[in-house]
Amino acid sequence: MDDTTHGIRIRPGGLADAPATLGMLDRAVVWMNDRGNTEQWGTTPYSRQPGGVARVERYLTENAPFIAELDGTPVGTLVLDSGPSPQVPIPPADEPERYVRLLVSDRRYAGRGVGAALLAHAAEETRRAGVGLLRVDCWAGGDGDLVAFYRRNGFTPTDRFLAGSWPGQVLARRVS
Numbered sequence: 001m002d003d004t005t006h007g008i009r010i011r012p013g014g015l016a017d018a019p020a021t022l023g024m025l026d027r028a029v030v031w032m033n034d035r036g037n038t039e040q041w042g043t044t045p046y047s048r049q050p051g052g053v054a055r056v057e058r059y060l061t062e063n064a065p066f067i068a069e070l071d072g073t074p075v076g077t078l079v080l081d082s083g084p085s086p087q088v089p090i091p092p093a094d095e096p097e098r099y100v101r102l103l104v105s106d107r108r109y110a111g112r113g114v115g116a117a118l119l120a121h122a123a124e125e126t127r128r129a130g131v132g133l134l135r136v137d138c139w140a141g142g143d144g145d146l147v148a149f150y151r152r153n154g155f156t157p158t159d160r161f162l163a164g165s166w167p168g169q170v171l172a173r174r175v176s
Contacts, residue, residue, distance in 0.1 A: 008117045013065030013077060018057050020067070020074035022047040024106045025056070031107040039166070040139040040146075059102055066121055068105070068114050076105040078118040080125060088137050090159045090170050098126040100136035119153045127175045137161075140169035147171070 013021075025046035033043055046052045059065060059079045068076035079102035084090060100122055105114035126134045138146045140160060147157060147169050155171035162168070 007070060008075070008112070008114060009069045010066050010078075010117065010121045011069065013060055013067040013079075015057060015060050017065065017067050017074060017077065018053070018060055021056050021060065021077040021102075021104065022053065024074075024077060024104045025052070027107050028104055037142055039141055056102075063101055064125070066118065066125075068118050068121075070109060070112070070114075074106070075109045075112070076103075076114040076118050078103050078122055080122055084135070084137060084170075087163060088168065088170075089161050089163060090137070093133055093135065095133055096131045097133040097135055098122065098129065098131050100134070103136070115149065116153055119150075123154070123173060123175045132175060134173045134175055135170060137168050137170045140167040 025041075029041050029043070029045055032038070032040055042049070046056075064080040066078045066080070067074050068078070078100065081099045081101045083092065083097065083099050085101060100119070103115060103118060105118070123134055126132075134155075135158075136150060136155060138150060140147055150171045151157070153173075155173045157169055158172050159170040160168065161170070
């Protein structure tokens, strides 16, 4: 079930990938903070946030995780589920779906297409499952770069939501 795109190998993930995934999340927090974004994920490294480690371990064992690698080094993590997190206040889909619960790429490999390769893999996994809808939610604050990233990767904005003071956007992609 390995997929290779632009030298990126995507393989199934598991609990052993928790340290690498947490490292990517921690580096993402630093990267965002260095650019003035302290609202999306806060300022505390993900691995030190209350419940952060347990959440990643749960994602890697209870969902469908995939790891992107370059030359054997983990450079991205994607977690698919059958629906959104209960914390996302959106209406349920009226059909079966796959939902991106986590997508993170290692900022040290920015610009190499890791996120795009993982989203293409998510679409293929959705298609293989005989499901026609792939959805994701993301932070909709700041300059809208994250929403634009998903749009460039074939997603269309649908529902907006507010989780406390955190602005979110749900996006959907049809797969055939």
